[in-house]
Amino acid sequence: MSVEATLTIQHQTQIAPNIYELCLAGSIAEQPVTPGQFVDIKIPSDALLLRRPFGVAKVDTQQKTMTLLYRVVGEGTTILSQAPVGTELSVLGPLGSGYPIAQLQSGQKALIIGGGTGIPPLYELSRQLVAKGVQVQHLFGFATQSAIFYQSEFEALGPTAYATNDGSYGYQGHIGLLLDAQFADALTTYDAIYACGPKGLLMAVDNRFAEHPNAYISLEERMACGIGACYACVTKLRSNPEVQLKICDDGPVFKTNEVLI
Amino acid sequence: MSVEATLTIQHQTQIAPNIYELCLAGSIAEQPVTPGQFVDIKIPSDALLLRRPFGVAKVDTQQKTMTLLYRVVGEGTTILSQAPVGTELSVLGPLGSGYPIAQLQSGQKALIIGGGTGIPPLYELSRQLVAKGVQVQHLFGFATQSAIFYQSEFEALGPTAYATNDGSYGYQGHIGLLLDAQFADALTTYDAIYACGPKGLLMAVDNRFAEHPNAYISLEERMACGIGACYACVTKLRSNPEVQLKICDDGPVFKTNEVLI
Amino acid sequence: MVDLAVNLPGLQLKNPIMPASGCFGFGQEYSQHYDLNQLGAVIIKAATKEPRLGNATPRVAETPSGMLNAIGLQNPGIEAIMAEKLPWLAQHYPELPIIANVAGNTLDDYVSVCQAISTAPNVHAIELNISCPNVAHGGLEFGTDPQSAAQLTAACVAVSQVPVYVKLSPNVTDIRPIAQAVEQAGAAGFSLINTLVGMRIDIRTGEPILANQTGGLSGPAIKPVAVRIIRQVRSISALPIIGMGGVQNATDALELLAAGANAIGVGTANFTDPFACPKMIEQLPIEMTKYGFADLSRFAVTQEVK
Amino acid sequence: MVDLAVNLPGLQLKNPIMPASGCFGFGQEYSQHYDLNQLGAVIIKAATKEPRLGNATPRVAETPSGMLNAIGLQNPGIEAIMAEKLPWLAQHYPELPIIANVAGNTLDDYVSVCQAISTAPNVHAIELNISCPNVAHGGLEFGTDPQSAAQLTAACVAVSQVPVYVKLSPNVTDIRPIAQAVEQAGAAGFSLINTLVGMRIDIRTGEPILANQTGGLSGPAIKPVAVRIIRQVRSISALPIIGMGGVQNATDALELLAAGANAIGVGTANFTDPFACPKMIEQLPIEMTKYGFADLSRFAVTQEVK
Numbered sequence A, B: 001m002s003v004e005a006t007l008t009i010q011h012q013t014q015i016a017p018n019i020y021e022l023c024l025a026g027s028i029a030e031q032p033v034t035p036g037q038f039v040d041i042k043i044p045s046d047a048l049l050l051r052r053p054f055g056v057a058k059v060d061t062q063q064k065t066m067t068l069l070y071r072v073v074g075e076g077t078t079i080l081s082q083a084p085v086g087t088e089l090s091v092l093g094p095l096g097s098g099y100p101i102a103q104l105q106s107g108q109k110a111l112i113i114g115g116g117t118g119i120p121p122l123y124e125l126s127r128q129l130v131a132k133g134v135q136v137q138h139l140f141g142f143a144t145q146s147a148i149f150y151q152s153e154f155e156a157l158g159p160t161a162y163a164t165n166d167g168s169y170g171y172q173g174h175i176g177l178l179l180d181a182q183f184a185d186a187l188t189t190y191d192a193i194y195a196c197g198p199k200g201l202l203m204a205v206d207n208r209f210a211e212h213p214n215a216y217i218s219l220e221e222r223m224a225c226g227i228g229a230c231y232a233c234v235t236k237l238r239s240n241p242e243v244q245l246k247i248c249d250d251g252p253v254f255k256t257n258e259v260l261i
Numbered sequence C, D: 001m002v003d004l005a006v007n008l009p010g011l012q013l014k015n016p017i018m019p020a021s022g023c024f025g026f027g028q029e030y031s032q033h034y035d036l037n038q039l040g041a042v043i044i045k046a047a048t049k050e051p052r053l054g055n056a057t058p059r060v061a062e063t064p065s066g067m068l069n070a071i072g073l074q075n076p077g078i079e080a081i082m083a084e085k086l087p088w089l090a091q092h093y094p095e096l097p098i099i100a101n102v103a104g105n106t107l108d109d110y111v112s113v114c115q116a117i118s119t120a121p122n123v124h125a126i127e128l129n130i131s132c133p134n135v136a137h138g139g140l141e142f143g144t145d146p147q148s149a150a151q152l153t154a155a156c157v158a159v160s161q162v163p164v165y166v167k168l169s170p171n172v173t174d175i176r177p178i179a180q181a182v183e184q185a186g187a188a189g190f191s192l193i194n195t196l197v198g199m200r201i202d203i204r205t206g207e208p209i210l211a212n213q214t215g216g217l218s219g220p221a222i223k224p225v226a227v228r229i230i231r232q233v234r235s236i237s238a239l240p241i242i243g244m245g246g247v248q249n250a251t252d253a254l255e256l257l258a259a260g261a262n263a264i265g266v267g268t269a270n271f272t273d274p275f276a277c278p279k280m281i282e283q284l285p286i287e288m289t290k291y292g293f294a295d296l297s298r299f300a301v302t303q304e305v306k
């Protein structure tokens, strides 16, 4: 059940160039989320009507806090990044379907693939998997070394490999190339594959793991209602493009080979 | 010379139902104003484009602070009243012509007539007159006793008579009636007359003191530019209605009998 | 006690607030958030003869105090709406009046959808959408020419079991001849306004943000246009008007009522706040009391507008 | 170094930013605040044959991210403008290109003002205002009918010593035939857009806030309409476009340029911030660098818009 509630900014820190860690306290954080779910935030500006969707990077149900990680890209995130501690935000969530994890057992292996601002929800995913005893391998793509965030946080959960476009850290090149070079047998090695990131990354994962029985990608699209009522955020079923699914509601997580990216 | 500058909210207090005292600190307050001048404030909301005009109730050039008194009437003043201490406001001013006071000598007598939210700029006026040694008599109209603000402040400067619509304080009835009842010889008794308030009050004053050589009223009108460029705030010259004056720039203060109210 | 009831042809409403077409789906999603019985009525998403996939994505973009949409009338088609969507509403909210928004490519499309959908027991009125800016055919074409608008209206009125409200476009030089033609053709009322045509461009690419290039502008940005058009149509017609365009709160609703509307559609505001409608219904009596109105009858406006 | 220069018929501009007509008077007031030589040009307030008193007050009202105005073309008349306003500008800012906005009731009015004002040495172009929504005669009438628009344009072009840009109204069903007619009649370019027609109502009284009832809607609220119309006209014409409508900052200016404009008018933003224009001129190279543009030439758009 998604709810609309007022959450309060508990702290907010810039953790990389243009990347902010936002910690919100309030009732929505009393319940755990399915990793991959997102929240839809009303930006505190009268002129901005549409809520902004952000993946949930961490929920601490004891502290009743929720952490989001976001990049400043436009007007809404600029205003959000300037909101002081104590600001009250209207938050709608948790929304969407999230990544299935119930099928995994302790000791099984999961490959978590992310790029840029697709990475935040993968942190809650990795936390929940590790809590179940699943062994996680992270594989993250960034433009350049300085853009990397949450490195130690992820490394604390499992081995973490990086690819950077300019080669300034880890493998040089995009995630697809790193997959081919160092994780060529991932299709069979991992019990589950989870991905979130830019379109190119999702296509690379969708492509390589189309046949994997347990591989998931998370999509982004411009949204209005966030709850499936307005048909803003549709994507077509690959097996039958006459059927459209709503990313906000049926997604944002889909199985590989399920939808047309 | 009017300037645009950032002023900071130093404190803000509700001093009567819906009436706020707002103290702003910053460069504009380093210079004295002509009483009756106003400032034009950008409300901190992205959706509200037009600045709001407010008479200057007090300038303290030593402390570099400026005091405004305003009533919450709509969206802009509602947002302003909720702005916390420390908020930075873009302020344009001081604007307009203000009340002439140079002609008065120490010992001369001035009658200051105001109603409701027309009263704020009369405080700075009275302060400056008293500083010159002018004897001031205040005459203020309010809807009801609880609406009265700045009573002790004005009484400290000179005798202050009140009229309330419901008779809950002072004279019962509007200012015109009080003028007729208790200040029937004001035309000759006072060396100067100054008024600011609702249209009815201004008409009553304009009417009664049309012939007074030193009587002034301050007008209000909806404004856009605030500096005389857009022709939003015009009023017609009484002697020649083909000539229009701009309230923001030629006014807001006019001589009695000068313009069509 | 303030009385919010409104009686219009086909519509006995306990209050004048209804979600606008396309901004509330077929009610299911928002029913997670609150009891839809609070609403005066619900205007459901456009129904067309065949299922429609709509336009490519991105379908929405934000603008100052507004948004653009180019959904393209995606809907499951009249059959599925009759078989699933309307029955779901009838089952969960048997007392809730539904207004069916009808769209199509051709006159025949419109006629067949009106005929079918007006037989659904919970459909109390039709909102004839001749003003959708986001489809290649039909839609706006019927809405910009008085004669085509009248022809379509007459044909739909003839086959409909319920009153037909015609939803007009603000994207015209003069709305009055169109409103007049539609009234003469037998419309029971008007729905005003649909979206303005707008565009946003992504500076990085120089390309429109919306895949459809243009989209319909809605939200508070268009409220002054809605007020103007409602008052213009009110000045030449006594027919009921469902007013919409930028209503975010009870004060906005009162402004559209004061312009001449008899009921209020709420679109974009649902996205900003999913509880916008129930909050408005709660706030309306408080605001009305503040301004001294005991019921909605004083909002009977007939002034002429230049 | 980013190059902001723009060369248009009659206008060698050091940058594309110019205050829009009616929002900057004749320059004197804003010259208290900054050196007008920073501007690309100034479009002065509408000039009419006789002095105009304009409409009754209130003349402005606020709307979400916008405002309404119904000034009604108040101006001191062509004689005073030629005798005082233009000479003041020529004396204080001899290098500053002035664009004269011309309005009237009849074709003859327009013609005589164009003839006179185009002889002023600092008037480099005329902006023919056939789109003012706030006057009873002329204005909008010429702007909604292709034939009248063409006739007026041809007559004004014939008598003008400087290029004539025609300012079109967005309050039409289809702007393209009007733009085409105006181009064929000899216009040097377009000015897009004038205001949308809107209204605000005071709930307390049920009466419009503006004495004129309706007013012109400007500001960011209309930016998506401006972008759409600029792109529509760009898709059928290669003539230069002075784009305006809701430009508040350099990013907005780039969006209108990307839509197809060649220069940018700034209206309402001057009221929100008297320094809006110089700030934009300062910010433009920074924003352009961010997006990788070395000059304004890449903004040559010809895509078709549905």
Ligand SMILES: Cc1cc2nc3c(=O)[nH]c(=O)nc-3n(C[C@H](O)[C@H](O)[C@H](O)COP(=O)(O)OP(=O)(O)OC[C@H]3O[C@@H](n4cnc5c(N)ncnc54)[C@H](O)[C@@H]3O)c2cc1C
Binding pocket: A038, A050, A051, A052, A053, A054, A055, A056, A069, A070, A071, A072, A073, A074, A075, A076, A077, A078, A117, A118, A120, A121, A219, A220, A221, A222, A223, A252, C061, C062
């Ligand atoms: C399910 C989901 C989860 C997301 N999670 C994250 C996250 O954890 N961290 C993060 O940094 N970003 C995330 N994003 C992207 C984030 O929503 C956008 O970066 C943000 O909305 C931009 O807002 P803005 O006002 O700064 O940009 P503007 O460009 O000014 O926004 C204008 C409009 O476009 C929309 N928009 C712009 N970019 C996107 C986008 N990429 N996806 C969807 N809508 C967009 C905005 O929501 C707004 O409606 C997520 C997006 C989706 C759909």
Ligand SMILES: Cc1cc2nc3c(=O)[nH]c(=O)nc-3n(C[C@H](O)[C@H](O)[C@H](O)COP(=O)(O)OP(=O)(O)OC[C@H]3O[C@@H](n4cnc5c(N)ncnc54)[C@H](O)[C@@H]3O)c2cc1C
Binding pocket: B038, B050, B051, B052, B053, B054, B055, B056, B069, B070, B071, B072, B073, B074, B075, B076, B077, B078, B117, B118, B120, B121, B219, B220, B221, B222, B223, B252, D061, D062
């Ligand atoms: C020269 C001058 C001096 C003023 N001094 C004071 C003062 O000292 N104290 C005080 O309380 N009020 C004063 N006012 C009135 C004050 O400007 C308005 O009450 C205020 O603008 C209302 O803003 P709002 O957003 O709350 O109201 P809204 O009604 O939401 O405002 C909408 C628009 O209408 C304008 N508006 C509304 N009422 C008025 C009005 N009475 N006069 C001019 N514009 C108006 C607003 O500025 C805004 O542009 C003065 C007005 C003028 C012209």
Ligand SMILES: Cc1cc2nc3c(=O)[nH]c(=O)nc-3n(C[C@H](O)[C@H](O)[C@H](O)COP(=O)(O)O)c2cc1C
Binding pocket: A224, A230, C020, C021, C022, C023, C045, C046, C069, C071, C073, C101, C129, C132, C167, C193, C194, C195, C216, C217, C218, C219, C220, C222, C244, C245, C246, C247, C265, C266, C267, C268, C269
């Ligand atoms: C996402 C979206 C979808 C819409 N779909 C429809 C539709 O299917 N049929 C219709 O007649 N109007 C449709 N509209 C227009 C609204 O019903 C309404 O007329 C318009 O948005 C103005 O109201 P608002 O400003 O409250 O949103 C849609 C609007 C939006 C924002």
Ligand SMILES: Cc1cc2nc3c(=O)[nH]c(=O)nc-3n(C[C@H](O)[C@H](O)[C@H](O)COP(=O)(O)O)c2cc1C
Binding pocket: B224, B230, D020, D021, D022, D023, D045, D046, D069, D071, D073, D101, D129, D132, D167, D193, D194, D195, D216, D217, D218, D219, D220, D222, D244, D245, D246, D247, D265, D266, D267, D268, D269
């Ligand atoms: C107060 C005001 C007065 C205006 N006067 C004129 C005018 O005299 N002639 C004209 O062509 N346009 C006039 N306009 C329209 C503007 O020039 C401009 O086209 C419009 O406001 C859109 O730009 P903006 O959103 O930047 O304000 C006026 C606009 C405003 C707000």
Ligand code: FES
Binding pocket: A222, A223, A224, A225, A226, A227, A228, A229, A230, A231, A232, A233, A234, A246, A247, A248, A249
């Ligand atoms: S955002 Fe409305 S359906 Fe997804």
Ligand code: FES
Binding pocket: B222, B223, B224, B225, B226, B227, B228, B229, B230, B231, B232, B233, B234, B246, B247, B248, B249
């Ligand atoms: S407000 Fe623009 S001239 Fe007075």
